[in-house]
Amino acid sequence: MNLDTVIKEIKNNKKLPNLKFEIKERTEAFTKHLFYTLFDEDTEVEENIKKLGQEFETLADLVCWKPNTPCRNIWEEYIEKLPEILQKLNADARAIAENDPAANSVEEVCLSYPGFFAIAIYRLSHEFYQFGLPLVPRLMTECAHNLTGTDINPGAKIGVPFFIDHATGVVIGETAIIKDNVKIYQGVTLGALYVDRNLRKLKRHPTIEDNVTIYANATILGGETVIGANSVIGGNVWLTKSVPANSMVSHTPQINIKNTAQHE
Known part of the structure; x- marks a missing residue:
C-alpha cells in the first residue's frame, strides 16, 4: 500500500466531523482559569471573568454543533451561580481543615488536597451539566480525574460539606x-x-x-x-x-x- 493510499484510507475512516481535540484542550485551559479566578489571590476577578466569557463563547461554538442549541446564552446565568458555588467550596475546604488532623490550614487544603480539587471541579461542572451544555462538563471533570485519580460524574448530586480523603x-x-x-x-x-x-x-x-x-x-x-x-x-x-x-x-x-x- 503506497502513501497516497494510506492517506486516503485514513481520511475515509475519519467519520466524526465534530471530533476536535481543540475542544478538550480549550476546556482544560478554561477549567484552570476558572479555578484560579475563584481561588488565587493574585488572579484579578473582573478582568478574568471577561476573559472566561470569551473562552466560553469559543467553547460553546465548538460543542453546540446540533441545531437550535444556543449555548452561548448559558454564560450569563452560569456566572450568577459562581458566588453560591464558591460558598459551597469554602465550606468544603473548611470542613476538611477542621476535621483532618493532617491539615494545617485551609490554604493547604486548597493548594494540595486532590480531593478538594476534584470536588471543586465537580461543583463548577455540575452547573453546566444542569444547563444541558454538551461535552464541556464531562471534560471538566476529566481534567480533575486526570490530575487526582478521582472520577466524579458532573451529573451526581452532592451536598455540603463533602470530604474525599486521599482521593485516588x-x-x-x-x-x-x-x-x-x-x-x-x-x-x-x-x-x-x-x-x-x-x-x-x-x-x-x-x-x-x-x-x-x-x-x-x-x-x-x-x-x-x-x-x-x-x-x-x-x-x-x-x-x-x-x-x-x-x-x-x-x-x-x-x-x-x-x-x-x-x-x-
Missing part, C-alpha cells in the same frame, strides 16, 4: 446522590449494578444520606441502594442493598499471623 481511585456515578456532611476515603466506588444503555435515563447509582463515612475501597452499587444517615461503612465492604440509619457495616476477613523466626 474514587468513582462517583452520574445518578449518585450524596447528602450533607459525607466523608469518603480512597478507592470508594458509588456505581451501578450493571451497564446497560437502556438505563440511561434511570437512577442507577446509590444514595448516601447525611453524616455517612465510607472507608477505603468500599463498593456500593445500585440505584435503589440507600445508605442511611449517620452510618459507617467499613473498608472493603461490598454493598448492593440498603442500610438503615445509624448502621455500622464491616468486612472482616480472616487474617492469620505466624511468627516465622526460629526459636533456639
Whole structure:
C-alpha cells in the first residue's frame, strides 16, 4: 500500500466531523482559569471573568454543533451561580481543615488536597451539566480525574460539606446522590449494578444520606441502594442493598499471623 493510499484510507475512516481535540484542550485551559479566578489571590476577578466569557463563547461554538442549541446564552446565568458555588467550596475546604488532623490550614487544603480539587471541579461542572451544555462538563471533570485519580460524574448530586480523603481511585456515578456532611476515603466506588444503555435515563447509582463515612475501597452499587444517615461503612465492604440509619457495616476477613523466626 503506497502513501497516497494510506492517506486516503485514513481520511475515509475519519467519520466524526465534530471530533476536535481543540475542544478538550480549550476546556482544560478554561477549567484552570476558572479555578484560579475563584481561588488565587493574585488572579484579578473582573478582568478574568471577561476573559472566561470569551473562552466560553469559543467553547460553546465548538460543542453546540446540533441545531437550535444556543449555548452561548448559558454564560450569563452560569456566572450568577459562581458566588453560591464558591460558598459551597469554602465550606468544603473548611470542613476538611477542621476535621483532618493532617491539615494545617485551609490554604493547604486548597493548594494540595486532590480531593478538594476534584470536588471543586465537580461543583463548577455540575452547573453546566444542569444547563444541558454538551461535552464541556464531562471534560471538566476529566481534567480533575486526570490530575487526582478521582472520577466524579458532573451529573451526581452532592451536598455540603463533602470530604474525599486521599482521593485516588474514587468513582462517583452520574445518578449518585450524596447528602450533607459525607466523608469518603480512597478507592470508594458509588456505581451501578450493571451497564446497560437502556438505563440511561434511570437512577442507577446509590444514595448516601447525611453524616455517612465510607472507608477505603468500599463498593456500593445500585440505584435503589440507600445508605442511611449517620452510618459507617467499613473498608472493603461490598454493598448492593440498603442500610438503615445509624448502621455500622464491616468486612472482616480472616487474617492469620505466624511468627516465622526460629526459636533456639
